[in-house]
Amino acid sequence: MSATLKAYARRLLPQVAALAVILLMVSLAFPGFFKLEIQNGRLYGSLIDILNRGAPVALLAIGMTVVIATKGIDLSVGAVMAICGAVAAACITSGYGLAMTLLITLGTGVLCGLWNGLLVAVLDIQPIIATLVLMVAGRGIAQLVTEGAILTFNHPGLIFIGSGSFLGLPMPVVIWLVFGIAVALVVRRTALGMLIEALGVNRRAAMLSGVSTGVLLIAAYMLSGLCAAIAGTIAAADIRGADANNAGLWLELDAILAVVVGGTSLLGGRFSIAASLIGALIIQAINTGILLSGFPPEFNLIIKAAIIVLILVIQSPRAQTAFAWFSRPRAAAAGKAGEEAK
Amino acid sequence: MQSPSSYVLSAVGIDKVFPGAKALDRVDFSLRRGEVHALLGENGAGKSTLVKCLTGAYRRDGGRILLDGEEVDPRDTLEAQQLGIGTVYQEVNLLPNLTVAENLFLGRQPRRFGLVDARAMNRRARALLAEYDLDIDVTAGLSAYSVAVQQVVAIARAVDLSGKVLILDEPTASLDTHEVALLFRIVRRLKERGLGIVFITHFLEQVYEISDRITVLRNGQLVGTRETAELPRRDLIAMMLGRELVGEVGSGHRHATTGGDVRYRFRAFGRKGHIRPFDLDVRTGEVVGIAGLLGSGRTETAEILFGAERADSGTAEADDRPLDLSSPRAAIREKFGFCPEDRKVDGIVGDLSVRENIALALQARRGWARPLSRGEQDRLADHYIKALDIRTSDREKPIRLLSGGNQQKAILARWLATNPDFLILDEPTRGIDVGAHAEIIRLIEELCGKGMSLIVISSELEELVAYSSRVLVLRDRAHVAELAGERVTTGAIVEAIAASDGRAGT
Numbered sequence: 001m002s003a004t005l006k007a008y009a010r011r012l013l014p015q016v017a018a019l020a021v022i023l024l025m026v027s028l029a030f031p032g033f034f035k036l037e038i039q040n041g042r043l044y045g046s047l048i049d050i051l052n053r054g055a056p057v058a059l060l061a062i063g064m065t066v067v068i069a070t071k072g073i074d075l076s077v078g079a080v081m082a083i084c085g086a087v088a089a090a091c092i093t094s095g096y097g098l099a100m101t102l103l104i105t106l107g108t109g110v111l112c113g114l115w116n117g118l119l120v121a122v123l124d125i126q127p128i129i130a131t132l133v134l135m136v137a138g139r140g141i142a143q144l145v146t147e148g149a150i151l152t153f154n155h156p157g158l159i160f161i162g163s164g165s166f167l168g169l170p171m172p173v174v175i176w177l178v179f180g181i182a183v184a185l186v187v188r189r190t191a192l193g194m195l196i197e198a199l200g201v202n203r204r205a206a207m208l209s210g211v212s213t214g215v216l217l218i219a220a221y222m223l224s225g226l227c228a229a230i231a232g233t234i235a236a237a238d239i240r241g242a243d244a245n246n247a248g249l250w251l252e253l254d255a256i257l258a259v260v261v262g263g264t265s266l267l268g269g270r271f272s273i274a275a276s277l278i279g280a281l282i283i284q285a286i287n288t289g290i291l292l293s294g295f296p297p298e299f300n301l302i303i304k305a306a307i308i309v310l311i312l313v314i315q316s317p318r319a320q321t322a323f324a325w326f327s328r329p330r331a332a333a334a335g336k337a338g339e340e341a342k
Numbered sequence: 343m344q345s346p347s348s349y350v351l352s353a354v355g356i357d358k359v360f361p362g363a364k365a366l367d368r369v370d371f372s373l374r375r376g377e378v379h380a381l382l383g384e385n386g387a388g389k390s391t392l393v394k395c396l397t398g399a400y401r402r403d404g405g406r407i408l409l410d411g412e413e414v415d416p417r418d419t420l421e422a423q424q425l426g427i428g429t430v431y432q433e434v435n436l437l438p439n440l441t442v443a444e445n446l447f448l449g450r451q452p453r454r455f456g457l458v459d460a461r462a463m464n465r466r467a468r469a470l471l472a473e474y475d476l477d478i479d480v481t482a483g484l485s486a487y488s489v490a491v492q493q494v495v496a497i498a499r500a501v502d503l504s505g506k507v508l509i510l511d512e513p514t515a516s517l518d519t520h521e522v523a524l525l526f527r528i529v530r531r532l533k534e535r536g537l538g539i540v541f542i543t544h545f546l547e548q549v550y551e552i553s554d555r556i557t558v559l560r561n562g563q564l565v566g567t568r569e570t571a572e573l574p575r576r577d578l579i580a581m582m583l584g585r586e587l588v589g590e591v592g593s594g595h596r597h598a599t600t601g602g603d604v605r606y607r608f609r610a611f612g613r614k615g616h617i618r619p620f621d622l623d624v625r626t627g628e629v630v631g632i633a634g635l636l637g638s639g640r641t642e643t644a645e646i647l648f649g650a651e652r653a654d655s656g657t658a659e660a661d662d663r664p665l666d667l668s669s670p671r672a673a674i675r676e677k678f679g680f681c682p683e684d685r686k687v688d689g690i691v692g693d694l695s696v697r698e699n700i701a702l703a704l705q706a707r708r709g710w711a712r713p714l715s716r717g718e719q720d721r722l723a724d725h726y727i728k729a730l731d732i733r734t735s736d737r738e739k740p741i742r743l744l745s746g747g748n749q750q751k752a753i754l755a756r757w758l759a760t761n762p763d764f765l766i767l768d769e770p771t772r773g774i775d776v777g778a779h780a781e782i783i784r785l786i787e788e789l790c791g792k793g794m795s796l797i798v799i800s801s802e803l804e805e806l807v808a809y810s811s812r813v814l815v816l817r818d819r820a821h822v823a824e825l826a827g828e829r830v831t832t833g834a835i836v837e838a839i840a841a842s843d844g845r846a847g848t
Contacts, residue, residue, distance in 0.1 A: 004716070191705045191713035194694075198702055201693045208650060208688055209756065210674040210706035269693045 015262055015278040018311050022285045023047075029293030042165040046292060048173070054284030055172035056081065056231040056248065058277050060255035061262070062180050063113075063224030065276040066187070068259050070220045071200045071268025072120060072127035077255055079138025080112045080228035081248030085236030086145035089153050098157035106229045112138070113225020117218030131221075135252065142244035152241035162237025172234045176277075179230065183223070184273040193271075196220065200268030258283055261311055282311070350375045350410060350538040351396070351427070351507050357404030358391050358562075365391045368405070369564045371557055373507060373538040378529060380553035380570070381542045382582060384636055384801045388562040389542050393509055397422040397429050409506065428500030432512040436496055438485035443467035445484050446499050470498055474528050490521035494528060501532060508532060509540040514548060526552050544636045546575065558582055576840040582635070583803050583836065602626035605795060606665075606764060608647070611656035617642040618820040619655050624764070624795045629786060631810030632799040633835045639819035640799045641683050644768045647797065648680040649673040660764075674707050676764075679757030683768040683799070685746065689753045692742035696734050697723035699741045699752050704759045726755035731781060747778025754785065765789065766797045771805060783809060803832040815839055 026046075027033040036045040060077045067074045087108045091101040112134060119130035145151075153159075164171045187193040198206040199213050207213045228248070236242045262279030264271040286307050290300045313319055352372035358365045366388050373379050383389050394400040396407060398416030407414055409425055416422035419429065436445045443464045444451070452462040467480040474494055484492060493513055500508055510529070514522050529552060533539060541553055549556060549570070556573060558565040558581040565581045604623045612619030617639045624630055634640050645651045649667040658665040666672045670680070682688035691699055701719045708714065714722070723737040730751040734744055741752055750770060757765060767786070771779045786809050790796055800806050806813055813830050815823040815838040823838040825831075 189713070191708070191710045194698055194702075194705060194713075195710055198691045198694060198698070202687075202691045204688050205691050206702070206706075208648075208670050208680060208682060209703040210671045211702070212671060212706075 011263070011272055012275055012278065014315060015275050015282065018261075018314070019278055019282050019285060022282060022289060022307065026285065026289035026293060029289075033292065038168065041168060042170070043168045046288060048170065050281060050284045050288050051173045052170045053288060054280050055176045056235055056251055057254045057258055057283060058176040058280040059179065059227045059231040059234070060224075060251055061258040061276040061280045062176075062183050062273055063220075063227030064252075064255040064259050065262070065264055065271050065273050066183075066196060066220045067127070067224045068256070068264055068266060069196050069200045069268055069271035070217055071203070072217070072220065073131065073256065073266070074116060074221060074224045075128065075131040075252050076112065076116060076134035076138055077224060077228040077231075078248035078250060078252040079135045079142070080109055080225055081232035081235060081251065082142035082242075082244050083112065083138050083145065084109045084229040084232035085242040085247045086142040086151065086244050088158065088233050088236050089151040089242035090145050092153045092155045092158050093151060098155065101158065102233070105233055106226060109225040109227075109229020109232070110222050111225070112228070113222035114218065116225065117221035120221065121214040121217035139244060142242070142247070146242050146244045148244075150241050150243050154240060158233075158237050159240055160237070162234055162240070172238070175230060175234065179227075180273060180277050187273065192216075197269050197271065200271075254283055255280075257308065261308065261315075263315055283308075348374055349408070352408045353392075353396060353405060354408070355405040356392065356395055356402050356407075358388075358395055358400060359403050365562050366395065366402075367562045369559065369562070370567075371396075371564075372567075373540060374555075375538055376533050376536045377554040378533055378539045378541050378552050380549045380556045381540055381559070382544070382549065382556060382578070383559035383565075384582060387559040387582075389559055390511065391562075392559065393429065393511060393540070393542065397427055397509065423500075423503050426504045426506030427509065428504030428507065429509040429511065430493065430496045430500050430513055432515045436484055436492060436499070438483065438492075440484060441481050442471075442478065442484055442487070442495055443480040445495060446470060446480075446502070448499075470502060471495070474498055474531075488521070490517050490524060493517070493521075493525060497528060497532075501537065505537070507538045507540070509542075511542045512544070513541075514543055514545060522548065546578065546635070549578075550575070574840075576836050579635070579836045579840050580832075583633075583801055583832075583839075602628075602793065605660055607657075607659045609657045609659075611646065611653050611658060613642075613646050613651055613654045616651055616819065617646055620814075620821040622814070622821075624797070625811075626763075626795055627790055627793045628812070629790050629796045629798055629810045631806035631813040631830075632797060632816060633801075633803060633806055633813055633839065634816030635839060636801075637819075638816040638839075639821075640816055641768055642819060643814075643816065643821075644680065644682075644766045644797065644799055647673075648678055648766055650680070671706070674703065674760065677760070677762050679703070679760060679762035679765045681750070681753050681757060681765075681767045681770055683772070685749055685753065690741045690749050693740055695738045696727070696732065696741050696744070696752055697737040700726055700755045700759055703756045707760055722759055723755075726752075726758065730755055730785065745778075747782075750782065751778065754782070758789075762794065764795045764797075766799075768799045769801065770798065771800065771802060803835055806835070807832055 023033070033046050036043055036047065064074055064077065084105050088101055088105040091104050096104070116131050116134060119125045119133070120127050161171055166174045187196070195206070195211050196216060198209070198211055199216055203213055232248060235247050258279035259276045260266065260279070261282055262272060262275035264276060286304050290303055295303065349372045354370055355368045356366050356371070357368060369388065369392060371392060381389050381392070391400065395402040398418045398421055409427070414425055416425055416427070437448070440448070446467045447463050451458040452466065453459060454462070464480050471478065471480065476491065476494055478487065478491065484495065497508065513525060517525065529539060543549060553570045555567060556570050556578065557567040558578070560582065602625050605626045606624040608620070608622040610619040610621065632640050632643060642651070646653050647667065649669045649672055652668055658667050660676065665676050667676065691702065697719050700723045701714055704722070705714055720737065726732065727734065727737060732748050732751045732755065734748060741749060744752065770782050770786070783805060786796060786798060790809070798806065798810065807830055810830060812824060812826045813835055814821050815825065815835060817839060825834050825838065
């Protein structure tokens, strides 16, 4: 068991280290960064802000990790966020109860995922193309739902999801933490994780071994749709309205980035939801950090890009080999010999 | 040896080593002027490796290539082309979106004032194709024409560019009878013009129809070069499949014939375009061998039995109960297992560990909600690593880092872990080292002894004869013979494959 734990720690080490370095750097530029205070029974502070602002990308990253593990990609999540935000606003303003509204909203997200999954698994369309369809069409659908306007609402229950708090933490943080842990547990405590990895590495071999590859693929995209629906609900609840044009805009790219920074390969196979969640936090920490440290805002995107390039370089196979060579020259040589034997 | 001048191309002692395997082992090959020389061998025998060494697509690791008696060393296909060696592949490597004329003159278009002279190009293209009796609109896109016409255009381009040696790599694989006839007419004409033509195919009728000499490769080694007219079909198949002592090998101990009752009955089982309907009975504790040349329907038979391709006719029964073989998943529920021929593509899940690869099929059958605990997986993996002697530093090593033989054993372990009643092995010993080879054969006999029903496909006839109680012979995607008892000998199998009763020319 301890060996498993050790392997787990080794897997997450680069992401945790990168996050720590970024937080330290921000705290140098902005001394009050680590300060936390409690007001009205709720925690406040920059760290909490990162957790809170990072909620949509963190949620998207959960589903995106599983989709990418199947050797796929889901470009539609940003648009699905917009659709689901619009659906939530439309339902609540037309008088449905909160439970019914959430049910319909999450159901819409799952349906969007089902559509993507059918295109990929049944029609065998390349995932990037299949999900591009909904990425383009989704905002149009959202605009149809909101009838072109920003649909505002003031239902206290729905607003609570965006700005309420639970056990001292903002609701969005509670939601992504609980959902992330739940999905990670389900995937790793059942055989789903291994079957998804097998499917991602070699779909035909998995199919010939009796893995129901089609069902798994569709389920992965449905999970991604569900994650986007939750993220869309939070985003809408946060601004108390559904903005079909801007809700979730470009967030699919942040989610993919979070997964990649988390060390899951776009070629499918091995994945870690925890690492992707840390990846999402890294991205948000960079965003928040740049704002806090008082750089002119026009530098933001460039600095963000530079930091991400750095993280990716450190994670790249070449750099990894170099590190291994520096730290354990003998072991590295043995590894190379093993490869040649292949 | 004849005087060097009669050979347009000769290769002496060609070696090619890939990591972990010797693809060509001192292979000699010589091509006369004005002959069609068939290059034959099973999958992985080294045909395409040899061709790629001749055309510079691969760098050879040893040996000499003589063109017109002079030593040449083409570094890439372009240089080989300029030297006079042109190649046409099965998948036409032209540009379908360009016109016929543009394809013929790509990279060397006639120019006028620095611009492409389209009229001159089209005129020359028509003149060039007229030599091949091909009167088509050269300004139309290449994709507008059939594969056969595209082949001819590719040949015309290759001959026009090179003009000494033409290598045809499975040119007839996707052509119908008439198109093959058209192609052969052109090949004969080129032969009369003095070109040396290398013809790679696995259609033996075509070999006898068109070739003057035959060279056979097996496992990267030269088996021999013969005059086609002096090589009976039976001997050719023996060269391709068996060792020299054809007809002598029969199995001494045939415990399997005394095996149990017929358990599995397949009746008129088949699928259009894959394998003609066949009947098959398999007993408990019996190995049924499947023999045939490449493309005869061996793998298709395996795939249909396992549900990888769904049968569209016939019935399958076990113990008088209908079997559901509609998908691999369904077949696995019926306690079937299948080790595919192409281990790397269809078998291993490369990035996953040996442990996960072994547990995969059992886990898939149990379903995602009933996971094998890590402890159970470890026990399973350790058991089979020991039982099958899988050489790996530890069970967590990614399976792609193992050698071919050990990968094969791990895939076998994957199926043994599901405790199957019916196991299909497609070329279980291909491309693995001698030690692992013997162990896998021993394992097959052991499983059979335990009462499992096995179907084994192999192009190693001695091997098949040694462990099979019956051998099915396939030809042209149909089951043509079943040999049992005393008749299971390599000689009888070769005879059955060679018998060409009333077949068309393709």
